[in-house]
Amino acid sequence: MSANTATPPAASPGSALWRLTRAEFRLYLRDRVGPIWGVGFPLLLLIIFGNIPSFNHAKHVYGGLTELDIYVPVLVAFSLAILSLTALPSTLAGYREKGVLRRLETTPIGPARVLGAQLAVNLVTALVTLVVFLAVAKFAFDVVLPKQFGGFVLAWVLAAAQLMAIGLFIAAVTPTRSAAQAIGTVLFFPMMFFAGLWLPIEEMPSILRTISHDTPLGAAVRALKDASGGHFPPAASLLIMVGYAVVFGAAAARWFRWE
DSSP states (O other), X not given: OOTTXXXXXXXXXXXXXXXXXXXXXXXXXXXXXXXXXXIIHHHHHHHHHHTOGGGGSBOGGGTTOBHHHHHHHHHHHHHHHHIIIIIHHHHHHXXXXXXXXXXXXXXXXXXXXXXXXXXXXXXXHHHHHHHHHHHHHHHHHOOOOOSSHHHHHHHHHHHHHHHHHHHHHHHHHOSSHHHHHHHHHHHHHHHHHHHTSSSOGGGSOHHHHHHHHTSHHHHHHHHHHHHHTTSOOOHHHHHHHHHHHHHHHHHHHHHOOOO
């Protein structure tokens, strides 16, 4: 075959995923809502809490830790929840509403790369948020960094996996962006209550603490707090997060529709 009639080599699956991820990341930054809420809002809460005098005094009920020490793992989970329950599902549901997913389904890109690009964008954002957040907490407010670093990373990864699986499930069952945002918001507030955002878990009545430990964010915060204090996360919390990730991930794959 001559050089003039040769067929150009097809792009590798890896390069196609990389190009799609870069395009999605540019759209994500252009939208600005995700970065502002996912990165900026948790940092704003940290700065507000860090400048409240009562939050910087060690308390016996917290084992000698300050209230700010207690809230750092909660705010880490908070940033994951915002990205997973609002940004991720609303983007995918918005693509479905506009017919973007229907068109992408007919291309060689395929569904796996479309979902993979969305997950990659949100995971990178979550990781950048975590690093910046812990750096500000340490150097601006003298918060002790996680003493059981490996356990903290494991807890964070499982927390991200379960929450993004829930976000994908929301995207799978909602036809429009507004519906995805509504469902995500309805789930977000009770989850954050049981994560201890408004009332620390340590101060909850025993029945609420028990319920909290079985919720996605309650299990995540418990694991993150234990790792921050130097203990490996409880096996029960890790298994609960794995369970949520598997169940909602499988449900999202089962019911996900492109139009």
